[in-house]
Amino acid sequence: MSQQDWTLMQRVAADDEAAVEELYARFSSLVFKVARQLMPSRAEAEDAVQEVFVRLWQTADRYDPRRAKLVTWVMLIARRHLIDRLRRQAVRPSESSFETEWTGPSNHEPGPDRAPQDAERNTRLMQRIAELPELQRIVIERSYLQGYTLREVSEQLGAPLGTIKSALSRGLVRLRERAKTDWAG
Amino acid sequence: MTSPTIMNREQLLELAALDAYGLLDEFEAELYTRSFHHAPAAVQDEIIRFQSELAADPTLLPQEEPPAELRQRVLQAVSRAIERQHSELAPLATIGRRRETSDNYVDSRYVFRPAALWRAAAFILAGAVAVMAYFWSQSNEYARDLARLALSNLTSEELKQKLRPDYEEFVSNPTVVARVMRPLVNNFPGSATVFVDGTTDQAFVLIMGLPVTAGEYELRVTHADGTSEMLRQFASIGPVNGLRFENLAKATLAVTAVWEVIDASGAVVLRST
Numbered sequence: 001m002s003q004q005d006w007t008l009m010q011r012v013a014a015d016d017e018a019a020v021e022e023l024y025a026r027f028s029s030l031v032f033k034v035a036r037q038l039m040p041s042r043a044e045a046e047d048a049v050q051e052v053f054v055r056l057w058q059t060a061d062r063y064d065p066r067r068a069k070l071v072t073w074v075m076l077i078a079r080r081h082l083i084d085r086l087r088r089q090a091v092r093p094s095e096s097s098f099e100t101e102w103t104g105p106s107n108h109e110p111g112p113d114r115a116p117q118d119a120e121r122n123t124r125l126m127q128r129i130a131e132l133p134e135l136q137r138i139v140i141e142r143s144y145l146q147g148y149t150l151r152e153v154s155e156q157l158g159a160p161l162g163t164i165k166s167a168l169s170r171g172l173v174r175l176r177e178r179a180k181t182d183w184a185g
Numbered sequence: 186m187t188s189p190t191i192m193n194r195e196q197l198l199e200l201a202a203l204d205a206y207g208l209l210d211e212f213e214a215e216l217y218t219r220s221f222h223h224a225p226a227a228v229q230d231e232i233i234r235f236q237s238e239l240a241a242d243p244t245l246l247p248q249e250e251p252p253a254e255l256r257q258r259v260l261q262a263v264s265r266a267i268e269r270q271h272s273e274l275a276p277l278a279t280i281g282r283r284r285e286t287s288d289n290y291v292d293s294r295y296v297f298r299p300a301a302l303w304r305a306a307a308f309i310l311a312g313a314v315a316v317m318a319y320f321w322s323q324s325n326e327y328a329r330d331l332a333r334l335a336l337s338n339l340t341s342e343e344l345k346q347k348l349r350p351d352y353e354e355f356v357s358n359p360t361v362v363a364r365v366m367r368p369l370v371n372n373f374p375g376s377a378t379v380f381v382d383g384t385t386d387q388a389f390v391l392i393m394g395l396p397v398t399a400g401e402y403e404l405r406v407t408h409a410d411g412t413s414e415m416l417r418q419f420a421s422i423g424p425v426n427g428l429r430f431e432n433l434a435k436a437t438l439a440v441t442a443v444w445e446v447i448d449a450s451g452a453v454v455l456r457s458t
Contacts, residue, residue, distance in 0.1 A: 024256060067221065
């Protein structure tokens with residue numbers, strides 16, 4: 001159990017703004033990256049990052065180091081908030097057909113505000129997702145990238161929930177393995 | 186006898202990624218956490234380690250770094266939120282003079298004596314056996330937290346710190362009308378009471394047992410004319426939550442207004458009667 005991480009979050013919960021600065025310094029990069037992945041624009045990603053750190057302050061006293069490391073907690077709070085934001089804005093496409101192709105949110109397209117190497121990396125990631133078996137691809141797109149719950153995806157596809165969970169787990173593992181090979185090369 | 190719903194090591198590991206990414210729904214996430222706490226220490230360590238590797242892995246994420254100016258914006262946003270919370274918890278300057286209550290605020294169908302409610306609540310909280318029997322029948326860890334609070338000698342002080350310093354004074358005011366908000370779904374652990382003071386246009390909402398989730402709840406009021414107003418978005422911070430409002434519109438304070446708590450998925454979980 002990390003005593004330092006627990007102490008840090010206790011300080012954040014006590015409204016210690018220096019502790020919030022420390023939290024930002026440690027996790028802003030990761031939080032921004034996941035916000036950039038899920039939000040349709042850079043501006044929205046930046047707004048979302050502000051909200052995430054307010055959320056981290058609001059929930060700081062609930063962090064339990066016996067349950068997870070601080071990075072896991074931070075990223076869970078971040079992803080949950082980003083998915084809630086997506087739902088409120090209803091920016092997800094209303095896909096219901098198994099055969100419907102999803103072309104990805106705008107931040108996966110090359111744009112003027114993206115560095116060339118980043119655009120290339122994102123394009124390769126989307127290509128890797130497209131190479132996955134059909135069910136894994138769709139489940140990853142709808143849950144991991146669009147924020148649908150697994151039950152919603154199960155209902156959309158008419159597939160058992162256990163099947164959806166397995167597809168997502170295996171798809172993420174395969175995607176990470178392939179992505180690591182790409183970035184190492 | 187072991188609960189059939191507790192996951193074994195293989196099941197925990199299979200769903201560890203989904204849990205870490207927040208992709209389990211609320212009930213699955215609670216089951217996962219419950220199963221985690223039942224698992225041997227070695228399995229818990231294995232899951233913690235695996236999930237932290239996943240969380241910290243940038244492989245599937247864009248490589249962009251945040252702009253330098255975002256840091257100051259974030260710190261200011263948190264600072265404002267802290268200030269806002271402090272101002273909301275400041276004691277009232279005045280409860281307000283007693284005035285004749287109008288029919289807008291008093292209705293024999295809805296009125297009950299708040300002071301009696303708190304005496305009853307105090308009796309319940311003081312009754313350790315009664316509280317434990319009630320809360321342990323619920324499979325909800327936050328209700329158990331409240332039971333823990335009730336058993337401690339600091340119950341009243343902890344509640345005051347969690348809510349507001351003068352909450353007893355506010356809700357005991359004879360001009361305050363209490364409205365109960367009930368769950369719409371069986372086995373939902375939360376409930377709430379809205380205390381409305383029409384003479385000062387203030388209200389205080391006491392919410393108990395609301396599941397703590399990463400998403401936010403909304404408190405919404407629908408007026409007699411059908412119009413709706415979202416009063417506040419908030420996160421459940423534990424077994425007891427308190428929301429305070431000032432300068433509310435008469436339509437919001439009226440007994441004909443319907444108060445609702447809505448969860449992050451958009452479902453109404455509590456509604457006033």
